[in-house]
Amino acid sequence: MESGPIAPRRGRPPVSDRQRQRQRLDISRHAVRLFAEQGVAATSGAQIARAAGVSERTLWRCFSTKESCVEPLLTESIGAFRAVLYAWPPEVGLTEHLRASYRPALASPSGGDTEAVLAVIRMTQDEPGLRAAYLMLRERAEETFTEVLAERTGRPVDALDVRVQAAAMSAVLKVATDDFAQAVAGQGITPEALRRHREQLADALGVVTRGPQEGGWDACGDSVAGHVAEAP
Amino acid sequence: MESGPIAPRRGRPPVSDRQRQRQRLDISRHAVRLFAEQGVAATSGAQIARAAGVSERTLWRCFSTKESCVEPLLTESIGAFRAVLYAWPPEVGLTEHLRASYRPALASPSGGDTEAVLAVIRMTQDEPGLRAAYLMLRERAEETFTEVLAERTGRPVDALDVRVQAAAMSAVLKVATDDFAQAVAGQGITPEALRRHREQLADALGVVTRGPQEGGWDACGDSVAGHVAEAP
DNA sequence: ATCATTATTGGCAGTCACTGACAATAAAGT
DNA sequence: ACTTTATTGTCAGTGACTGCCAATAATGAT
Known part of the structure; x- marks a missing residue:
């Protein structure tokens, strides 16, 4: 070398x-x-x-x-989740680990970018160009998820099941994040909304990584319903 | 009305x-x-x-x-999977249904577009603009998955768990499809490759919709390994 | 300090994706 | 033939983005 x-x-x-x-x-x-x-x-x-x-x-x-000028700011946000993944101890389940230590990086780094990041994510709903950049970025982030999962399971990074798992996690994170951005649109980021976001994410990731907690598919809805903000 | x-x-x-x-x-x-x-x-x-x-x-x-000129062709391909979803009988599991009736629409509609579709998918790996269009398209397809799942489970289409499930399925479909497109790059689409693709997809979707078949996360790798083409 | 060397930035001109406005044409009914 | 409405083509313009070269900054050597 x-x-x-x-x-x-x-x-x-x-x-x-x-x-x-x-x-x-x-x-x-x-x-x-x-x-x-x-x-x-x-x-x-x-x-x-x-x-x-x-x-x-x-x-x-x-x-x-x-x-693509929005990339660095959004990367900052995703990086927080990645950091939590890296700190995921092998013996504990992902759901519990998230509940314990996921304080969405949306709040942490460099301070005041949080609102701006959420504003961008909200903008991506209506601006196709931004949405495209957003999706490209998330796919790049997916690769780092793959690395973490591969190292964790000892499987090669290009194994199909690892990539599948990473893609599923990335997709779930996207849905939860978009939902969070919408939820805190008018009012700012309340601790309550943040808590709900964390719970939703932990639940949803639990579903794709371990399947619904009890019984078949139909039980899944109820297990999450408590945290879901029901829209009309 | x-x-x-x-x-x-x-x-x-x-x-x-x-x-x-x-x-x-x-x-x-x-x-x-x-x-x-x-x-x-x-x-x-x-x-x-x-x-x-x-x-x-x-x-x-x-x-x-x-x-975005590539959209209609790609839509044609995704439409096939959507059709299989629509025909998903409520009593049978997704994995079995796919194994039984998923003959990737990559081959069916209008005949000769198949190779072109796969060529585009392969091109998206190197052409950022194409990749962006591809991702946008897949996200639109995700919405139709959401509708199918919502109707199937009787839950509202904007329920978070339904959207999560749809997103996970979409992500899995993407990985499997990209992998398939790469696999048949040189030689054409052999029935064998097609079969492998179907099995991989069924397995992978099984993982995100029901969790790994036996035991915890670690067992998952083995359960799929039989179908995975191991890269060096 | 001055010079040689390499990395970065700025200025300029050009190409091309894409848009708005309007004329031309096609397909209907009267 | 005439009116009406939907589509298509033509043309000029804007702005994103690129290639090219000059200008400048940052370092080591003399």
Whole structure:
């Protein structure tokens, strides 16, 4: 694995990945704010670039698409779930682990991005371009779920059953997250809503990872009903 | 529900939805062929329009995006699975029903689109634009799964557990389909490969709808291993 | 400090996906 | 033939995105 004695570097060193992420995240924040204020269609690439204090050219170097500017912010949110997965002790069930330690990262990192993230997720319902970017991102996240599950079960990462399980978890997380974003639309994020979200997610993941708790399919509905906000 | 005595129509009648679908499907076939031949980037909207024998303007009236031209063809394929779902008798388990009656619609409708559909699915692995369109489509299909499940269980279509189940099924179907498309890449679609695909899908759906057959999570891998083509 | 070297950014021009507005045409009824 | 309504085509325009090169920044060597 030794790549030999590296020649002493010359010239300007490449910028660290850390810095790259910083830049992307910074741009992302401005883009999301503009999208929320004026809509996606009405926000131009030039406008995003100006707001972020970079040239339009570097904007397109960082993001291949106007809509993909939302990626870093959303990644921040999904990363929280991934972190919980990584900390999943082998002996305990996923449901219990989530109940115990899932404080949706929607609240944790870097502070104030939470509302913005939820706003984007809500926007993806009506803006096809954003939805597409959102789905692409979730699929990339699916891969990291696969890695976690593979390591946990000792199976290869490309085994079909591992990928299936990861895909199912990702899908469930998506539904629960979208639902949460809708639920806290008007009022802010209440601790109560957060608790309900965690319970829903734990229940739903339990269903796809272990099957309904008691009996057949029909029992499943009742077991979740207590946490479901019934829409008219 | 009566909308009153309709005034006798004047002027040219709107074209039937049937015709619209026909036109879209026709364009879709040409677009997919061109994408496969020269790549997505190298295929212009004008080129697709010319090939389909319509003006560029009507092309953009039919499809909002160059990449979304693949939709009708892919929809055709997913529709087959949906049909099997609709024919799912209440008393039998999903796994058995699939084993019995899932002859992947990838082969059935209108004949020769099968190879093209699989080609597109394979292309989505490398072409981000196509992948995005593919994911959007699958999410729309998810809604119809939700309807089927809701009717089957008597629960409302917007109930969270129903949506979760539908999302999980959709995700599983995606993984299995992508895997199948990869598996038959070089050689054509052999009956053997088709059988394996059906078995994998039935197994995988069994996992997310009923949990692993015997014991806990760890047993799951073994129960599927027989059907999994092990990659190096 | 100055120079050589390499990485990043900005400016500019060009292409192409996509849209709005309007003219042209097709398909009906009278 | 004339009116009415739905669809299609034409044309010009906007804006996302790319390739190319100059400008600048950050480092090591002299």
